[in-house]
Amino acid sequence: MWKFFFTALLTITIAIQVExxxxxxxxxxxxxxxxxxxxxxxxxxxxxxxxxxxxxxxxGFSCENALLNYIPTVTAIGHASVYTGSVPAIHGIAGNDWxxxxxxxxxxCTQDDNVRGVGTLEREGQxxxxxxxxxxxxxxxxxxxxxxxxxxxxxxxxRGGILPAGHFADAAYWFEGKSGNWISxxxxxxxxxxxxxxFNKQKLADNYLKQDWNTLYPIDTYxxxxxxxxxxxxxxxxxxxxxxxxxxxxxxKDAGYELIKTTPQGNTLTLDFAKEAIKQEQLGNNSTxxxxxxxxxxxxxxxxxxxxxxSAIEMEDTYLRLDQDIAxxxxxxxxxxxxxxxTFFLTADHAASYNPMYYTDQQGNGGYLFxxxxxxxxxxxxxxxxxxDKIVRSLMNYQVHLNYGLIDSLQLSLKExxxxxxxxxxxxxxxxxxxxxxxxxxxxxxxxxxxxxxxxYNRKHSGAIQIIADPQWYAGTPRSPxxxxxxxxxxxxxxxxxxxxxxxQRGVSNKEVHVVDIAPTLASxxxxxxxxxxxxxxxxEVLGQ
Ligand SMILES: [Zn+2]
Numbered sequence: 001m002w003k004f005f006f007t008a009l010l011t012i013t014i015a016i017q018v019e020x021x022x023x024x025x026x027x028x029x030x031x032x033x034x035x036x037x038x039x040x041x042x043x044x045x046x047x048x049x050x051x052x053x054x055x056x057x058x059x060g061f062s063c064e065n066a067l068l069n070y071i072p073t074v075t076a077i078g079h080a081s082v083y084t085g086s087v088p089a090i091h092g093i094a095g096n097d098w099x100x101x102x103x104x105x106x107x108x109c110t111q112d113d114n115v116r117g118v119g120t121l122e123r124e125g126q127x128x129x130x131x132x133x134x135x136x137x138x139x140x141x142x143x144x145x146x147x148x149x150x151x152x153x154x155x156x157x158x159r160g161g162i163l164p165a166g167h168f169a170d171a172a173y174w175f176e177g178k179s180g181n182w183i184s185x186x187x188x189x190x191x192x193x194x195x196x197x198x199f200n201k202q203k204l205a206d207n208y209l210k211q212d213w214n215t216l217y218p219i220d221t222y223x224x225x226x227x228x229x230x231x232x233x234x235x236x237x238x239x240x241x242x243x244x245x246x247x248x249x250x251x252x253k254d255a256g257y258e259l260i261k262t263t264p265q266g267n268t269l270t271l272d273f274a275k276e277a278i279k280q281e282q283l284g285n286n287s288t289x290x291x292x293x294x295x296x297x298x299x300x301x302x303x304x305x306x307x308x309x310x311s312a313i314e315m316e317d318t319y320l321r322l323d324q325d326i327a328x329x330x331x332x333x334x335x336x337x338x339x340x341x342x343t344f345f346l347t348a349d350h351a352a353s354y355n356p357m358y359y360t361d362q363q364g365n366g367g368y369l370f371x372x373x374x375x376x377x378x379x380x381x382x383x384x385x386x387x388x389d390k391i392v393r394s395l396m397n398y399q400v401h402l403n404y405g406l407i408d409s410l411q412l413s414l415k416e417x418x419x420x421x422x423x424x425x426x427x428x429x430x431x432x433x434x435x436x437x438x439x440x441x442x443x444x445x446x447x448x449x450x451x452x453x454x455x456x457y458n459r460k461h462s463g464a465i466q467i468i469a470d471p472q473w474y475a476g477t478p479r480s481p482x483x484x485x486x487x488x489x490x491x492x493x494x495x496x497x498x499x500x501x502x503x504x505q506r507g508v509s510n511k512e513v514h515v516v517d518i519a520p521t522l523a524s525x526x527x528x529x530x531x532x533x534x535x536x537x538x539x540x541e542v543l544g545q
Pocket of ligand 1: 035075306485
């Protein structure tokens with residue numbers, strides 16, 4: 001009896017000791033690949049090496065069925081949702097851009113007119129996470145460690161660095177196309193650290209662009225892609241055909257450093273900068289012994305996808321090079337933080353669609369919703385009934401944004417206007433559903449779709465009427481090249497999600513998980529509170545529970 005009592009007491013004591021000092025990794029690294037579809041882990045795998053994507057899959061845990069559970073599926077929302085465990089309805093990031101419904105004022109996701117740029121005098125510097133209403137997992141780490149954890153966000157896109165790093169970040173840096181410099185804002189600091197200025201002075205973008213963009217392997221070996229010259233690919237001004245070799249050394253004379261965003265070297269340069277941040281800021285070597293967090297987002301994959309679409313050699317080559325860059329980055333982490341001392345995860349903010357022209361040329365169904373024309377049609381019809389052709393402000397994010405000020409001043413019936421809009425849109429080709437958001441819960445639509453619509457609807461920022469496009473239809477001008485994303489379909493919402501390193505099991509699962517499950521999984525791993533708008537659940541298989 002006494003022996004039992006003593007053993008029980010000892011167990012409790014040990015349990016309490018474990019709780020008092022939770023073991024944690026030295027560093028968490030979140031790597032987001034902008035516009036990466038889940039299937040890219042496999043589509044180009046014949047020429048991936050062992051140390052990049054394949055290392056993540058072999059040594060880590062892959063959630064093969066990770067979905068975005070909201071619309072619109074765009075960059076700002078993806079980054080916000082990964083890090084907050086939440087959705088636009090709650091975290092407030094309702095698009096890359098949105099309209100403040102009460103005033104009609106347009107808003108960019110990280111726009112903050114109350115801060116100044118640091119390292120730039122341009123407006124591109126006036127950015128902060130102010131519009132993000134919920135806390136991030138990085139914020140929670142700061143709170144849990146009495147702000148001793150270091151948190152840094154890095155991305156060529158402002159929103160890709162700022163939103164993940166959260167409100168308490170030590171710094172977020174993004175790339176200014178005009179100067180080729182990494183910049184920040186007074187939200188974080190008054191002046192760039194010396195190491196950032198030194199890094200900028202190297203003008204690495206110059207070196208990369210002067211090398212031109214040639215394929216990594218002989219061009220006729222790119223069997224996973226279309227021919228090099230197709231109508232589905234966009235061109236740079238000055239280019240006669242969208243083909244290799246891409247003379248970036250020439251094109252940069254007009255396009256400037258902005259060009260590097262649309263080359264694979266944009267990813268390389270971002271990781272160069274991330275490695276320098278690890279070294280100079282001593283990330284993963286915190287003097288208090290606590291965990292640091294580095295959020296990196298690679299944007300070039302998205303710029304390249306938008307310009308050349310999914311089926312181009314440009315895309316295959318980008319992923320073959322990215323595979324090498326990831327291998328190199330992991331090797332750097334092994335060397336400087338130590339293998340097994342850091343937790344790494346790779347995911348994406350959204351995926352992407354095939355080009356509709358490419359798709360229909362192969363006899364598939366698809367098309368373009370020409371938003372400007374649809375808006376004109378709507379306003380013409382509204383004018384006939386209500387006497388004004390300015391009632392619909394825009395069709396941004398597949399939502400109808402109404403001019404409430406005008407509707408009020410003309411004393412029009414909102415209900416009648418919505419009815420007219422919905423009837424008119426229902427006649428357009430390529431539209432599956434038109435949903436009055438006030439009645440979304442009661443629409444006869446498949447439940448997964450309804451959930452995405454409701455999660456994505458922010459009462460103050462989203463348009464009152466949601467358009468659901470038919471599969472493989474998207475907003476664009478007829479026959480435009482490249483690709484885009486933003487809708488509910490799997491091609492836009494099925495993202496890769498792979499964890500590796502400290503605290504992570506090896507394995508694979510095809511269970512459906514959602515983007516909002518990433519932050520609570522990290523919260524469980526780190527023994528810290530989940531973010532304050534979190535609606536996700538920890539993915540227990542990843543943690544071996
Ligand atoms: Zn995009």
